[in-house]
Amino acid sequence: MNVSPSASAVLPPALPAGLPWVGLGLEYRKDPLGFFLRCANQGPVLRTRLVGTPIYVFNTSDAIEHVLVKNFRNYPKDLFQERALTAVVGNSLITSQGDFWLRQRRMMQPAFHKTLVATHGDVAVKAARTWLAPRREGDRCDAYTEMMALTLDVVAATLFGANLSAQAREVGQAMETVMLHAKFLFENPITLPSWVPTPGQRRFQAAMRTLHAVVDAVVARRRAQGGPGDDLLGLMLEAQAEDGAHMTDAQLRDECMTLMIAGHETTAATLALCLLSLARHPEAEGALRRELATVLGGREPTVADLPALPYCEQVVKETLRLYPPAWGMSRIAAEEDRVEGFRVPAGTVVAWSQWALHRNPLHFPEPEAFRPERWADGLERRIPRFAYCPFGGGPRLCIGAASAMVVTRLALATLLQRFRFESPPGPLPEFIAAITLRPKGGIPMTLRAV
Known part of the structure; x- marks a missing residue:
């Protein structure tokens, strides 16, 4: 079922414009993992352009669940x-x-x-x-x-x-x-x-x-x-x-x-x-x-x-x-939608990175530390559904x-x-x-x- 955007839905904050048409494409190409990590600290949903294509970067498990589960028919590859x-x-x-x-x-x-x-x-x-x-x-x-x-x-x-x-x-x-x-x-x-x-x-x-x-x-x-x-x-x-x-x-x-x-x-x-x-x-x-x-x-x-x-x-x-x-996934909005209160125009590519999601300190204290014991006592059931998604969903x-x-x-x-x-x-x-x-x-x- 498609979610119709409300009249109050607004565009998310924009990342720096970067170069004309190319946008932040060169920054992304140089260091994709670092690019998504930097985005993770700037808000739940961000917008930018990469080589002429409008891109939304999702940094919350709720936004990803919306795309992969709740409204997946609207988001083909x-x-x-x-x-x-x-x-x-x-x-x-x-x-x-x-x-x-x-x-x-x-x-x-x-x-x-x-x-x-x-x-x-x-x-x-x-x-x-x-x-x-x-x-x-x-x-x-x-x-x-x-x-x-x-x-x-x-x-x-x-x-x-x-x-x-x-x-x-x-x-x-x-x-x-x-x-x-x-x-x-x-x-x-x-x-x-x-x-x-x-x-x-x-x-x-x-x-x-x-x-x-x-x-x-x-x-x-x-x-x-x-x-x-x-x-x-x-x-x-x-x-x-x-x-x-x-x-x-x-x-x-x-x-x-x-x-x-x-x-x-x-x-x-x-x-x-x-x-x-x-x-x-x-x-x-x-x-x-x-x-x-x-x-x-x-x-x-x-x-x-x-x-x-x-x-x-x-x-x-x-x-x-x-x-x-x-380490990362993306989809394209077939029809206009609303995610986390933000308007997602049709034709927008939405992207996220498991590399960044899996390093969210709210869900994984000391995120860069290798600590297998953190998974004891049912951690996977306690964190949001898509805070950890190495196999997609x-x-x-x-x-x-x-x-x-x-x-x-x-x-x-x-x-x-x-x-x-x-x-x-x-x-x-x-x-x-x-x-x-x-x-x-x-x-x-x-x-x-x-």
Whole structure:
């Protein structure tokens, strides 16, 4: 239901105008995370222009709930996101709109039933065990790159029923190129046509060919095997819409690309940053090790153990609070609306940042501190609904949220029973605010046996 603006509704306060037409676009492009943090201290709703586009910045959970839940039909994905993401994942669950999106969501939802999500946990433990097998005391690694390889094993098994470990490096490099190109498209609304063979376009197209070849090969193998199986691809092949139609090959490819990227990179970043955060906070690491020793006694964890591992969950939640892979979101107002008493004209892009929301001291005292114990005693139920939203919310809540939480906790518990991950002294890594949040330059660590 659309909310009609009242005659008394006014425009929100304006940020400094910035440069003609460009507005604050250059400031935003230089430091998107800092831009949203600065906005968070200036009011619940602010307005500005970025490269000729009217933008409202939302800094309250109520405003975000209005957009994602109460009046979500009035706020489809905006053209900035659609352009950047569609170049990578086509017309998939993450980019599609309206009836087509609803149809795809209904077809894919059974693949994320809690019974199947439990099998994802078993796969995560196996993948972590495989990763650990060749590791030795004193080995050095880039935790981000290594967790990308580990989570690719999980995604390949749960999505495709396949093993892509031999292609992990190739896939990782292709995804790096693709995601950085999507960031470029998002930040630069005016670019040369995609058919112009610039060096960046050639790298992007080559990377997309690599990823498409991987996806197409496993889809072909899966079709040849027949039968639904337990993997997501098998379930998608069998899924039917209400009219009896199956997904086309193009739709399957788009959805597989979405699930591979969303389930692979975001989970890898979260897992690597859990390891880094624990390495930098020995008290938290010690508390988690004591919990693992008490509950598991040295054996491998299972999904059934998760309720008895609350501190492990708190570590993951706190990591997602400080380093949300989905660091920002935006929508566009299809019709005029009113939010927090302010008028939102039709065509206005509304945006917010989980990076800033999750650092609100009203809800998270000492917001920059890594304190997993803050999640004890039901914090998530006590704070406003969208004060913490690492997976988005509303009808378009991330379809893989439950799977990501299970995989991350079980992989983390498996890794920590064998090694302590030691981080060199110095500042934390810088972050690239691309389509997802990514550590710049990796996360160097040294393995120490326990």
